[in-house]
Amino acid sequence: MATIALAATDGMLHFELAMACEVFVRDPSGLADPWYDLVVCGPGPVRVGAFRVEPDDGLDRLAHADTVIIPAVDDIDADVPPDLLDAVRAAHQAGARMVSLCTGAFVLAAAGVLDGLRATTHWAHTEALAARYPRVTVDPDVLYVDNGTVLASAGKAAAIDLCLHLIRRDHGSTVANAVARRLVVPPHRAGGQAQFVTTPVPARDDHPLAHLFPWAMERLDCPLTVEDLARQANMSSRNLARHFRAVAGTTPLQWLSTQRIRRAQELLENTDTSIDVIAQAAGMGTATTLRRHFHRTVGVSPDAYRRTFRRPGPASGS
Template identity: 55%
Template structure:
């Protein structure tokens, strides 16, 4: 099987962090995780030496012609713009439009969404960008449904992310789509980050096991994750931890930022995500394995937390595998 190609379109004065993210995720050989891994091609408006916003100079032999000839199996990433108040470079916009017409998956990091919007790829779509620039994007491109409350938006063939670190969340999501949750989780551990960040996001982002200084609570959290199929209550958890329910709630809030039952529900939905991605179990059986009772309960909580029904979530990963 050939490597999946990732094309990174860069211009002079591009912010270096948004360039570094895809280079780290897709550009480093990780054959011990997945073989073949990705093949990253950095494509400059003018092949040769490209200056970043931090003053560093990078060299590449690929130009925008490589972007315009993107294959259906390629992913094109457009990092942040040097200045959103300036017009997007017409040659870059044209190359991105041609790549999309050829079937490539198009991704923007932070204000790279302005290039996608200028190319018309976000018309009639939901998209996101750094919250500082959401109003500018919405006013300049009124056909775009701008959602500044999420870390990223997956609209199938076009994906957009919010600012700075959210680009890393989206790149991990791409790995998860291409190779599955297990590989993405392994990569997340290599990068020393959480596979899923909690926040205002709705699609495909789940609440991870928190990093906590409360060493006394950590064993309970791990035990709970191994027994999600049980009908656990606050009283059950408090008894196991030899605490009163009120004290347990206080410890949970300090360690996870949320009450025990809310955290527990998030973990049940996260386990459901993993089972939907990696097994052919029925929704009813998944609900049972995750301690969510029945299929109707699974659909209700899954759609509320993930933003999509379980069946649609599974189809997304089936399409990616195909």
């Protein structure tokens, strides 16, 4: 069973710590076997936000975990506890996957884990992170960064996005979507999206793109263009781009590409349909095009993804 060690020390914020516990505590889909073994690690009883937390084990347990998660710290100017720094370095040297949530990036940076890598943190603190740790390439405009074995998220909601991204990497899109449904959050926001949008997403489906999204989702197998989307939304391409940035935090083509990759993932996981047919169903046209975009986005080929995440069950014809 893959072990996730969640660091807990005085001065950390309770939201990210509690959120990580909620995300990784159980598999609501029943499809991932084995699921994660989540362990909260700390030097003893600690004060996390307004709560007192009793860790399951000591910080030395981090070095024996498969994944180590560092939640947000309240004061980025406070010295990182030496025992936490030592434990983080030991875990990194032992080969653990290292993950920071929000201002937890300051802990990874202080330990040297982020040296030479891209990283992000809450947008209000990206300048401080870049100034304090010049060997870290800080990207202030993304939700999260995945360097393979070292990952970092922006603040709050982006931390949930990164946790779902980890589940997607480990167990596939179907399981990640099931967790997202339990949390009542969007199933997939790509890491390259903007940290925040100029206009909040409306609570009700009365924004200008409310009817466009389902219309496009029903036509992913069609060669849709920005002009097609603009025409359906009854607005100019420039106005469409502005609304997409405000509502979805991305461009129309990036949003469309993300939905097509998600459709391909679902078909790879849940059917035996050929790669050629999946490419057409996802609007990629040919298997070659699908393989190129899929590998660039997901990091593996469609065939490798299917071998890893194919779900047992009735197969559809190819």
